[in-house]
Amino acid sequence: MSDALDTSALLLPPGPVDLSIIETDAAPGFAGKKKDGKAALAGLGDELADLQERLFAERSVGSERRILLVLQGMDTSGKGGTLRHTVGLVDPQGVRITSFKAPTDEEKQHDFLWRIRHAVPDAGTIGVFDRSHYEDVLVVKVHGWADAEEIERRYDAINAFERELADGGTTIVKCMLHLGVDEQKARLQERLDNPEKHWKYNPGDLDERALWPAYQRAYEIALERTNTDVAPWHVIPADKKWFRNLAIGHLLLEALRSLDLEWPSADFDVEHELRRLAESDPA
Amino acid sequence: MSDALDTSALLLPPGPVDLSIIETDAAPGFAGKKKDGKAALAGLGDELADLQERLFAERSVGSERRILLVLQGMDTSGKGGTLRHTVGLVDPQGVRITSFKAPTDEEKQHDFLWRIRHAVPDAGTIGVFDRSHYEDVLVVKVHGWADAEEIERRYDAINAFERELADGGTTIVKCMLHLGVDEQKARLQERLDNPEKHWKYNPGDLDERALWPAYQRAYEIALERTNTDVAPWHVIPADKKWFRNLAIGHLLLEALRSLDLEWPSADFDVEHELRRLAESDPA
Numbered sequence: 001m002s003d004a005l006d007t008s009a010l011l012l013p014p015g016p017v018d019l020s021i022i023e024t025d026a027a028p029g030f031a032g033k034k035k036d037g038k039a040a041l042a043g044l045g046d047e048l049a050d051l052q053e054r055l056f057a058e059r060s061v062g063s064e065r066r067i068l069l070v071l072q073g074m075d076t077s078g079k080g081g082t083l084r085h086t087v088g089l090v091d092p093q094g095v096r097i098t099s100f101k102a103p104t105d106e107e108k109q110h111d112f113l114w115r116i117r118h119a120v121p122d123a124g125t126i127g128v129f130d131r132s133h134y135e136d137v138l139v140v141k142v143h144g145w146a147d148a149e150e151i152e153r154r155y156d157a158i159n160a161f162e163r164e165l166a167d168g169g170t171t172i173v174k175c176m177l178h179l180g181v182d183e184q185k186a187r188l189q190e191r192l193d194n195p196e197k198h199w200k201y202n203p204g205d206l207d208e209r210a211l212w213p214a215y216q217r218a219y220e221i222a223l224e225r226t227n228t229d230v231a232p233w234h235v236i237p238a239d240k241k242w243f244r245n246l247a248i249g250h251l252l253l254e255a256l257r258s259l260d261l262e263w264p265s266a267d268f269d270v271e272h273e274l275r276r277l278a279e280s281d282p283a
Numbered sequence: 284m285s286d287a288l289d290t291s292a293l294l295l296p297p298g299p300v301d302l303s304i305i306e307t308d309a310a311p312g313f314a315g316k317k318k319d320g321k322a323a324l325a326g327l328g329d330e331l332a333d334l335q336e337r338l339f340a341e342r343s344v345g346s347e348r349r350i351l352l353v354l355q356g357m358d359t360s361g362k363g364g365t366l367r368h369t370v371g372l373v374d375p376q377g378v379r380i381t382s383f384k385a386p387t388d389e390e391k392q393h394d395f396l397w398r399i400r401h402a403v404p405d406a407g408t409i410g411v412f413d414r415s416h417y418e419d420v421l422v423v424k425v426h427g428w429a430d431a432e433e434i435e436r437r438y439d440a441i442n443a444f445e446r447e448l449a450d451g452g453t454t455i456v457k458c459m460l461h462l463g464v465d466e467q468k469a470r471l472q473e474r475l476d477n478p479e480k481h482w483k484y485n486p487g488d489l490d491e492r493a494l495w496p497a498y499q500r501a502y503e504i505a506l507e508r509t510n511t512d513v514a515p516w517h518v519i520p521a522d523k524k525w526f527r528n529l530a531i532g533h534l535l536l537e538a539l540r541s542l543d544l545e546w547p548s549a550d551f552d553v554e555h556e557l558r559r560l561a562e563s564d565p566a
Binding site: 092095203210277 | 376
């Protein structure tokens with residue numbers, strides 16, 4: 001059956017990580033082609049929307065449950081496209097997207113998790129981090145903006161933070177969009193060739209690209225150190241945009257399914273309210 | 284041609300307002316039926332998405348322009364449905380929805396515009412207010428939670444605030460979802476009849492419904508007092524959900540069109556970057 005994706009193929013096993021042996025242009029766990037993948041993603045829409053609404057509804061009876069989707073990846077790996085094509089399948093009322101840029105002066109005055117805590121999703125919602133606290137052990141490490149001891153402290157701080165979130169009712173879905181170095185080149189080329197995409201290009205992107213091996217190594221260490229039971233990592237081959245979208249759609253759906261969401265029961269007397277309504281003709 | 288909507292039919296003329304003479308189940312400015320209306324809304328999607336991306340792109344070159352869509356209406360008038368079906372047509376990255384509930388204790392310590400200012404959309408984005416500062420001259424007036432003098436002050440404060448936003452680059456689109464009292468009854472009935480919708484029902488909704496005439500009067504005064512050149516009101520007949528969605532889709536599209544959005548020009552040397560990219564093979 002070509003429309004189901006076995007997401008266990010995306011789950012990062014515990015232990016040391018070697019990204020170089022994980023293909024970036026593969027479609028693990030999915031037997032179909034691009035056309036099948038696009039149809040399969042569209043086919044998830046109704047169930048995603050239904051379960052998201054149930055999650056949102058739960059809040060009205062005091063549930064603290066919520067979902068946090070963390071998207072990490074190199075420039076052009078498709079975090080934005082995922083937001084448009086996958087997160088865009090559910091009701092925007094129930095979604096809160098936070099795009100983390102370089103920290104502001106105020107944010108720099110605080111611990112690296114300070115601004116992250118401000119963006120934690122509300123109960124009943126799906127929060128999405130486009131970049132995240134992981135930048136503080138990735139770009140910061142690659143550029144040497146913090147010393148080794150501080151980076152070490154941060155892995156532990158991240159794990160403690162994510163456990164705290166999980167204990168408080170947050171289902172965490174972490175996705176590393178795993179892009180090939182040649183595919184990044186093609187995508188940057190496209191941004192330069194197409195005047196409508198110039199705004200997405202920044203000369204600094206090539207400076208970061210020059211640091212590719214250091215970034216891959218930083219990712220490997222970060223993935224290994226923060227690949228916990230409560231917040232495991234998924235590595236999503238990201239050269240094929242349709243596969244990336246489908247894979248994350250499935251992970252989001254499975255996170256929602258795992259909550260066994262029921263519509264909340266009425267906390268009022270339905271018959272009584274029906275009688276009150278029948279008698280209400282104010283105008 | 285049945286797929287275009289003449290939004291001038293929705294614009295509230297200056298002067299005193301009598302909501303009772305504006306039909307709630309009409310489809311002003313649109314010649315088609317429900318099927319045509321749904322197709323017409325879907326047909327707006329590509330241009331909406333394209334222009335929204337241009338607005339978002341402008342921010343990268345320092346533009347301060349943004350859009351604020353204000354949705355006001357009685358319970359069940361369909362603010363949520365509008366968010367799902369109309370606002371959901373554009374990239375969620377570029378949208379920030381704020382649903383205003385009863386003010387918190389902290390919010391009550393401040394002027395009524397304090398929490399509103401915190402929710403003003405960022406440059407380049409479309410902000411949507413699901414309820415708004417208008418609650419402070421509607422529910423507050425109907426229940427007498429502020430005296431007449433304070434309510435008077437607020438109309439002026441709102442106009443000054445909206446002018447300030449407009450001067451700062453915000454295009455404001457204000458929509459009053461004009462629902463019929465019988466249609467509200469039918470929608471509340473549906474929420475009571477369908478257990479999957481019980482969570483949307485609150486016994487307090489009937490208490491508010493009993494105040495319908497007072498609310499209509501408060502709306503009439505608020506609409507009249509805040510129907511300004513920089514932030515005019517639109518009254519959207521809201522009994523037909525498809526019309527409500529289509530009308531607001533058109534108003535959003537026209538707001539975007541009015542900005543004459545162009546893709547930003549490159550602020551770097553494209554040829555130079557292409558050469559740098561060609562030589563970049565870090566891995």
